[in-house]
Amino acid sequence: MIDQSRIQNLIQAGEGLHLEFKKSRDKLNQDVYQTICAFLNRYGGTLLLGVRDSGRITGIDPSAVAQIKKDFVNTINNPQKIHPPAYLSVEEVQVQDKTVLHVYVPESSQVHRCNGRIFDRNEDGDFDITDNTRLVSNLYQRKQATYSENKVYPYAGLEDLRPDLIDKCRRLAGVWRDGHPWLSMDDMELIKSAQLYKQDPETGKSGLTRAGILLLGNDQVILAAVPHHRTDLILRKVNLDRYDDRDLVRTNLIESYERIMAFIQKHLPDPFHLEGTDRISIRDAIFREVASNILIHREYTNAFPAKLIIERGQVRTENSNKPHGFGVLDPNTFTPFPKNPVIGAFFREIHRADELGSGMRNMMRYGKTFGGEDPQMIEGDAFQIVVKVPEFGVFEEHGEKEASGEVTGEVAGEVTPQVTPQVTPQVTPQVANMLLVLKGEMNRQELQKALGLKDRFHFRDAYIIPGLQSGVIEMTQPNSPKSPTQRYRMTSKGYEVLNKLK
Numbered sequence: 001m002i003d004q005s006r007i008q009n010l011i012q013a014g015e016g017l018h019l020e021f022k023k024s025r026d027k028l029n030q031d032v033y034q035t036i037c038a039f040l041n042r043y044g045g046t047l048l049l050g051v052r053d054s055g056r057i058t059g060i061d062p063s064a065v066a067q068i069k070k071d072f073v074n075t076i077n078n079p080q081k082i083h084p085p086a087y088l089s090v091e092e093v094q095v096q097d098k099t100v101l102h103v104y105v106p107e108s109s110q111v112h113r114c115n116g117r118i119f120d121r122n123e124d125g126d127f128d129i130t131d132n133t134r135l136v137s138n139l140y141q142r143k144q145a146t147y148s149e150n151k152v153y154p155y156a157g158l159e160d161l162r163p164d165l166i167d168k169c170r171r172l173a174g175v176w177r178d179g180h181p182w183l184s185m186d187d188m189e190l191i192k193s194a195q196l197y198k199q200d201p202e203t204g205k206s207g208l209t210r211a212g213i214l215l216l217g218n219d220q221v222i223l224a225a226v227p228h229h230r231t232d233l234i235l236r237k238v239n240l241d242r243y244d245d246r247d248l249v250r251t252n253l254i255e256s257y258e259r260i261m262a263f264i265q266k267h268l269p270d271p272f273h274l275e276g277t278d279r280i281s282i283r284d285a286i287f288r289e290v291a292s293n294i295l296i297h298r299e300y301t302n303a304f305p306a307k308l309i310i311e312r313g314q315v316r317t318e319n320s321n322k323p324h325g326f327g328v329l330d331p332n333t334f335t336p337f338p339k340n341p342v343i344g345a346f347f348r349e350i351h352r353a354d355e356l357g358s359g360m361r362n363m364m365r366y367g368k369t370f371g372g373e374d375p376q377m378i379e380g381d382a383f384q385i386v387v388k389v390p391e392f393g394v395f396e397e398h399g400e401k402e403a404s405g406e407v408t409g410e411v412a413g414e415v416t417p418q419v420t421p422q423v424t425p426q427v428t429p430q431v432a433n434m435l436l437v438l439k440g441e442m443n444r445q446e447l448q449k450a451l452g453l454k455d456r457f458h459f460r461d462a463y464i465i466p467g468l469q470s471g472v473i474e475m476t477q478p479n480s481p482k483s484p485t486q487r488y489r490m491t492s493k494g495y496e497v498l499n500k501l502k
Contacts, residue, residue: 007095007102010046011055017123018043021051024101026064028071033081034126036105037114040086041139042121044107049090050100059098068101083113084195087345109147109341110195111139140201148301149214149340152198153225154205156213158188160221165254166190169216171468172350175481182349183479191216194349195342210300211342215253222252228303231256231294233263235310253295253343257352258469260291260308265428267310269390273369278455281462282366286375287315289363290385292353294319297339297383304382314371314388321383329377351465363387427470427497430462434473435498441476441487464488472497 015021020039022029032047039045049068050060060068069090077085091102111118118130120139129135143150166187173180182190191197196212199205208217213225222229235245247263249256261284270283294306294317302320309316322339347353354362360377367375371388378384427435437450444456444464453459467473472494476487490498 004093004095007048007093007100010048011051011057011095014055015053015125017121018045020045020047020125021053021055022047022049023052023058024049024060024068025058026061026068028068028075031126032072033075033114034117034119035121036076036086036088036103037082037112037117038119038121038126039105040082040108040110040112041119042107044105045121047103047105048100049103050098057096057098057100059095060101062099065092065099065101072101072103081115083116084110086112087348106341109143109150111136111143137201147340147342148299149209149211149342150198151210152200152203152205152207153210153213154200154203154207156208156217156221156225158191158197160208160213160218161187161191161216162218162252163187165216165252168469168471169254169346169350171475171478171481172465174479175465175468176351178482180349194346196346209342211340211346214300215343215346217252219251223250226300228305229300231260231306231308233260233308235263235267237310237312253347254350254352256295257291257347258466260294261287262428263308264291264310264315268315271370271390279458280455281458282370284461286363286366286370286387288352289354289360290315290317290387292347293317293383293385296344296347296353297321299339310389313391314386317385318382321379321381327379329379427472428462428466431467431470431472432497432501434463434467435490435494436501438473438488438490438494441489443485443487447488467494 010019011021013019018039020035022032022035024032028049032049035045035047039047051057069092072090073088075081076088079085086105086108088103088105093100093102113130116130117128118136118139119126120129120135121127129139170180170182170185170190174183181193185193188197191208191212194212196209196215197206198209200207210225213221214229217225229250231249233247233249234243236243238244245263245267247259249259251259264283264287268283268287270281273280273282290308294308298306298319299322300320304318304320306319307317344353363375367373367387371390373388375388376384376386378386433451434447438447442450444459447463448454448456448459451459451463453463464473467488468475470493472491473488474491475481476489477483477485480486
C-alpha cells in the first residue's frame with residue numbers, strides 16, 4: 001500500500017525520467033497512454049494522476065474516480081491501444097484530503113506501441129521514435145540483451161511444445177476470465193499472443209523464445225535449450241546431514257509450480273484461519289507467491305540451481321538473480337522489478353501469480369500470522385526468501401510425525417476417510433477426497449455438499465482447480481467455464497487414481 005508521505009516525496013522530487021504528473025481531474029488525459037508506453041520501453045516509472053505539471057495537487061473528482069480507474073484498466077489491457085498489452089493496477093491515495101491515483105509501470109522486456117507508434121522516454125518527456133530506424137533498432141537490441149527470456153531459438157517451433165499443456169493453460173485462463181481471447185485461438189495464435197514466438201531483430205529468423213520453451217516445452221527441448229534448469233525441493237528436519245524427502249524438478253514451469261505447491265502441501269501445516277466468516281488457507285496464500293517467485297524471477301542464463309528447503313521452523317528459497325540492489329528488502333519502500341515479464345504475464349493469465357507487488361504484500365500480510373515473524377526477502381546475486389513456519393507434532397529418531405493440518409475434514413463429521421498426501425503424487429489430499437464423493441456428473445453445489453464445505457472460493461482453489469490441473473476431473477462444458485449449468489466428471493486418469501485410493 002502506497003502511503004501519503006511517499007506520494008508527497010515523489011511530488012517534491014518533480015517530474016523526470018521516472019516520474020510523470022497528469023491533471024486528469026474528471027477524465028484521463030489523452031497522452032496518458034503514450035507515457036505508459038514510454039515507461040514500458042525505457043526503465044519504468046511512476047504516473048501520478050491528480051497532480052499538475054507544476055506539482056500542485058488538484059486531486060481527482062471523487063465522482064469520477066471509479067470511472068477513471070475502470071477506463072484505465074480496460075484500455076491498458078486492450079491490444080489495440082497498447083501492444084503488447086500491459087498489466088497494470090491503480091492505487092488510490094489520499095493526499096491533503098484529495099484523491100491521487102498512483103500507477104507504477106515496470107520496465108518491460110518487450111517493445112511496446114501505443115496506437116501503432118513506438119514511444120521512448122527522456123528527461124523532457126515522451127517522444128515518438130517510430131520513424132527513427134536507429135533508435136528503434138537500439139531499443140530492440142537493449143531489450144534482447146537485458147531480458148534473457150527473449151532469446152529466440154529459430155529451429156524450435158510449435159512441434160516442440162506440449163499441446164496438452166497449451167490446452168490446459170487455455171482452459172485455466174478461461175476459468176478466470178469469461179470470454180478470454182485464448183479460448184478462440186489455435187495453438188500458434190496463443191503462443192504468439194503471449195509473446196512466446198518472436199522474430200529475432202538481428203537475424204530476422206523466427207522461433208520460440210526461451211520463455212516459450214520453459215513454459216510449454218517438452219522436457220527434451222527444455223534440456224537442450226536450458227540444460228541446467230532445475231528446481232530442488234528438499235525437506236531437512238530429521239536428517240540434517242542429507243534430507244528426509246526430496247523432489248528434483250526438471251520440467252516445464254507450469255508443472256514445476258504444481259510440484260512445488262504439492263511439496264509444500266505435503267510437508268507444511270495449514271492452520272485454521274478465518275477472514276471474516278470465510279476460512280482461507282494462509283499457507284497456500286504465502287507459498288503461492290514463493291513458488292511463483294522462484295520460477296518467474298529467476299535468471300535462467302545462470303546455472304545456479306533454484307532451491308526450496310523446508311527446515312525446522314522455516315522455509316528458505318534461493319534462485320539466481322540479476323540484482324537491483326543488495327540486502328534485506330523493506331516491504332514499505334520496495335519497488336518490484338520484473339525479471340522475466342513475459343513469463344510473469346503468462347502466470348498471471350492462468351492465475352498462478354498476482355499483479356507485480358500484490359503477491360509480495362499477501363506474503364507479508366499472512367507471514368507473521370503463519371509463522372510468528374515477518375518473512376524476509378534478501379536481494380543479491382542469489383535472491384532469497386525466508387518464511388517462518390509453525391511446528392506441530394514431534395520428531396522421532398527414525399522418522400517424523402507431524403500434525404500437519406493437511407487433513408480434508410474442514411468441518412466436523414467428515415464424510416470420507418482421511419487421505420494422506422502420500423496416496424499418489426498426482427493429486428492433493430483435497431482432490432483425492434473429491435474423487436471419493438464424485439458420482440457421475442455433479443455441479444459445484446452438489447460436490448461442496450458431499451464434502452461438507454461451505455466456502456466456494458476455498459473449494460474452487462483447493463479442489464476444482466487442482467483437480468482440473470492434474471487431469472483427474474474435467475468440465476462438461478470446457479468452452480464455457482463459468483456456465484451456471486457447468487458440471488464436473490471424472491476422467492480415465494481420475495478412475496485410475498480412485499482405484500488406487502480404494
